[in-house]
Amino acid sequence: MQQITATELQTKAQRTKIRQNKKVLDLHAVKVACKECSLHQLCLPRSINGADLEKLDNIIERKRPLKRNEHLFQVGESFQSIYVVRSGSLKTYSPTVDGQEQVTGFHLPGELLGLDAIGKGKHPCAAKALETTSICEVPFENLESLSQELPTLQHQLLRLMSKEIFDDQELMLLLGKKTAEARLSAFLLSISLRFKQRGFSSIEFYLSMSRNDIANYLGLAVETVSRMFTRFQEDGLIEVERKHIVIKNREVMRQIAGMNECCEDDTQVN
Amino acid sequence: MQQITATELQTKAQRTKIRQNKKVLDLHAVKVACKECSLHQLCLPRSINGADLEKLDNIIERKRPLKRNEHLFQVGESFQSIYVVRSGSLKTYSPTVDGQEQVTGFHLPGELLGLDAIGKGKHPCAAKALETTSICEVPFENLESLSQELPTLQHQLLRLMSKEIFDDQELMLLLGKKTAEARLSAFLLSISLRFKQRGFSSIEFYLSMSRNDIANYLGLAVETVSRMFTRFQEDGLIEVERKHIVIKNREVMRQIAGMNECCEDDTQVN
DNA sequence: TACCAAACTTGATAAATATCAATTTTATAC
DNA sequence: GTATAAAATTGATATTTATCAAGTTTGGTA
Numbered sequence: 001m002q003q004i005t006a007t008e009l010q011t012k013a014q015r016t017k018i019r020q021n022k023k024v025l026d027l028h029a030v031k032v033a034c035k036e037c038s039l040h041q042l043c044l045p046r047s048i049n050g051a052d053l054e055k056l057d058n059i060i061e062r063k064r065p066l067k068r069n070e071h072l073f074q075v076g077e078s079f080q081s082i083y084v085v086r087s088g089s090l091k092t093y094s095p096t097v098d099g100q101e102q103v104t105g106f107h108l109p110g111e112l113l114g115l116d117a118i119g120k121g122k123h124p125c126a127a128k129a130l131e132t133t134s135i136c137e138v139p140f141e142n143l144e145s146l147s148q149e150l151p152t153l154q155h156q157l158l159r160l161m162s163k164e165i166f167d168d169q170e171l172m173l174l175l176g177k178k179t180a181e182a183r184l185s186a187f188l189l190s191i192s193l194r195f196k197q198r199g200f201s202s203i204e205f206y207l208s209m210s211r212n213d214i215a216n217y218l219g220l221a222v223e224t225v226s227r228m229f230t231r232f233q234e235d236g237l238i239e240v241e242r243k244h245i246v247i248k249n250r251e252v253m254r255q256i257a258g259m260n261e262c263c264e265d266d267t268q269v270n
Numbered sequence: 271m272q273q274i275t276a277t278e279l280q281t282k283a284q285r286t287k288i289r290q291n292k293k294v295l296d297l298h299a300v301k302v303a304c305k306e307c308s309l310h311q312l313c314l315p316r317s318i319n320g321a322d323l324e325k326l327d328n329i330i331e332r333k334r335p336l337k338r339n340e341h342l343f344q345v346g347e348s349f350q351s352i353y354v355v356r357s358g359s360l361k362t363y364s365p366t367v368d369g370q371e372q373v374t375g376f377h378l379p380g381e382l383l384g385l386d387a388i389g390k391g392k393h394p395c396a397a398k399a400l401e402t403t404s405i406c407e408v409p410f411e412n413l414e415s416l417s418q419e420l421p422t423l424q425h426q427l428l429r430l431m432s433k434e435i436f437d438d439q440e441l442m443l444l445l446g447k448k449t450a451e452a453r454l455s456a457f458l459l460s461i462s463l464r465f466k467q468r469g470f471s472s473i474e475f476y477l478s479m480s481r482n483d484i485a486n487y488l489g490l491a492v493e494t495v496s497r498m499f500t501r502f503q504e505d506g507l508i509e510v511e512r513k514h515i516v517i518k519n520r521e522v523m524r525q526i527a528g529m530n531e532c533c534e535d536d537t538q539v540n
Numbered sequence: 541t542a543c544c545a546a547a548c549t550t551g552a553t554a555a556a557t558a559t560c561a562a563t564t565t566t567a568t569a570c
Numbered sequence: 571g572t573a574t575a576a577a578a579t580t581g582a583t584a585t586t587t588a589t590c591a592a593g594t595t596t597g598g599t600a
Contacts, residue, residue, distance in 0.1 A: 094443065097528045102443045116439060118432035124439070144425065151418055158414070161431040162388030168438035169386060169394070173364065173372045175445035176489025180587065211548060219446025221588050226549050242548085242596080258367045450557070481578060491558050496579055512566080512578085 056153070059142035062086075066129040072113065075126045079117035081137045085109050088133025089208045093216075094125040103217040106130075106209055108191075110198050114140075115164050130208040175219050178258060183218040184228045186257035188238065192247055203250075207243045326423070329412035332356075336399040342383065345396045349387035351407045355379050358403025359478045363486075364395040373487040376400075376479055378461075380468050384410075385434050400478040445489050448528060453488040454498045456527035458508065462517055473517045 061081075065088070066072060072083060075095060085107050092113060093101045104125050107113050117123045118140065147154035174186050196202035207214070215225040232238045237253050239246040247253065331351075335358070336342060342353060345365060355377050362383060363371045374395050377383050387393045388410065417424035444456050466472035477484070485495040502508045507523050509516040517523065 094439070096443070096447065100447075102447060104439050104442065115432055116435040119429050119436055120433075124436055144428070145421070148418065148421055148424060151415070154418060154424065155414065158427070158431070159389045161428070161435065162385055163390075164435050165386040165431065165438060166389055166394055168435060168442065169364070169374050172374065172438060172442055172445055173366070175442055176487075177366065177370075177372060210546095217446075222548080223550080223589080224587060227587095230549075480576095492578075493559080493580080494557060497557095500579075 055146060055149075059139060059146060061137040061139070063135045063137050065132055065134040066090075068129055068131050070129050072127040072129065072133075072135060073123050075123060077123045079114065079121050079123055079140065081114065081139045082143060083113040083127070084136040084138065085111050085113070086134040086136055089130045090127050090133055091130055091209060091213055091217075092125045092127045101216070103213050106191075106213075106217070108194050108198065111194070112160060112164075115161055130213075180218075180220050180224050181228050181231070182257050183220065184214075184225060184232070185237075185253045186259065187214065187218055188245065188247065189250070189253055189257055189259065192250075203247045205245055207245060325416060325419075329409060329416060331407040331409070333405045333407050335402055335404040336360075338399055338401050340399050342397040342399065342403075342405060343393050345393060347393045349384065349391050349393055349410065351384065351409045352413060353383040353397075354406040354408065355381050355383070356404040356406055359400045360397050360403055361400055361479060361483055361487075362395045362397045371486070373483050376461075376483075376487070378464050378468065381464070382430060382434075385431055400483075450488075450490050450494050451498050451501070452527050453490065454484075454495060454502070455507075455523045456529065457484065457488055458515065458517065459520070459523055459527055459529065462520075473520075475515055477513045477515060 072090060087109050089109070090107045090113065091103050092105045092107065093103045096102050107127070113127050114123065116125065143153075143157070147157055174183055178186065191205065191207065192202045195205050209217075211225050211229075212222050215222040218225065229238075229240050232253075233240050235252075237247075237249045237256075239248060342360060357379050359379070360377045360383065361373050362375045362377065363373045366372050377397070383397050384393070386395065413423075413427070417427055444453055448456065461475065461477065462472045465475050479487075481495050481499075482492050485492040488495070499508075499510050502523075503510050505522075507517075507519045507526075509518060
């Protein structure tokens, strides 16, 4: 992404010119950056025109990248914005009574964070970068009032929230009913699908989260997850070396995961 | 709820008069009926005026009551409306690959159904009445365009969806991390709280769902649930006779459930 | 390069819960 | 009201996964 930096040496006229250029460049950059983003349809609904796009562009802030283990927000922090992952990844987690943490989700490029905070006005979970991660911040108040103007934006926002509910229910099913191997298999397929939807390889990828995080997320012990990785490799379902994963037999993995047909071929971007 | 029924004997003028009366009566009835409803703030935001209320009232349809085991909607059915439970209760459930069903939720008076269907435009789960149940139907298209006019309505809609996401995450935690007794305890406390929020007793209530449904929902075997009920009774935590439950020791139950502080005193209606 | 801590893996054992089987209770229909 | 089916309970056993313990690999850093 190109960036023009204004210096103290510039004249006012120069600065104005540069700012105008910057605007144009940014608008272009947004289009490119958001192409594979789950806000794609939100940012660039089919019918959106230049003026609307600019309106949206005006409310989106691009934050400095987070380093590994840095927090995007903490538990209990007041809710101000929805966040979109531009690159990298994060985990969200909540504290439990016994001082442990419960990992509630992983967030890959193009995915949203913060939707669960609208209700109470504060974040029920914390978000921590798993690697160097860059983020778009969308101040919720602005998004809400802009949605008031742009029906397609309101619709897209509701769709995304609905999808979040739907996905959570899938996970509940996983946690409630499935064996350890079904859980891990479903997890890997889910990551694979999400990479695919963003235009990355669905058969070969790096997991940015630790075995511990995976285990926590899936409601299993680390040791169990580790054993399952080993078993999957022995059975020729995957190749695994540390964080690098290659899916070798997606079909059998699907069977093990006991996946619904509805999730098999989810080619929709969101 | 008062109801004036037009008969064939009435003159046109009489009918017109009655219809006008009915409108007035209905507006009043809505206020009363929605008072304890999770759409309360949605239907009657503080600042709402008569005209707005009428607009909302105009889009809400009241369906004939469902009998026990009747479906409100089926899996895969095209999504048209959000539903609100007026009285009675329902369960939602999805089919799983192995022909089983997974219960994804129970819906008590004042609660919503259908929010998970917005994303894909069709219902990912089915909804079945657990007892005689009456329902408000809110056509989504109308709700969406009305939200476009009424910012408070849009806001409330987003809040409710966010709450749904938040609640699902709580349940995920339950399913992933907790023991059988923690799950059942949390379940009973959740039902208790929801009754309380609707103005019913929180210490004594009837469960409309079977042990099987509870077990399914909590990711346990029926036998385990049954044993836990027995144990809770032996330990003096509850009194249980079939579907009738009395909470005897909420504090210990909370400890067993390992509940977060955040959920303890959730006095908000939604 | 070598060291250290963290992450991961592997094995043995224990605990929780599912499954199977039998019985009792309750609900529904005739 | 009785017959029959469905739901719920209880006990015995099997299975899965957690826990405990030990060792290995990896990545960061002095």
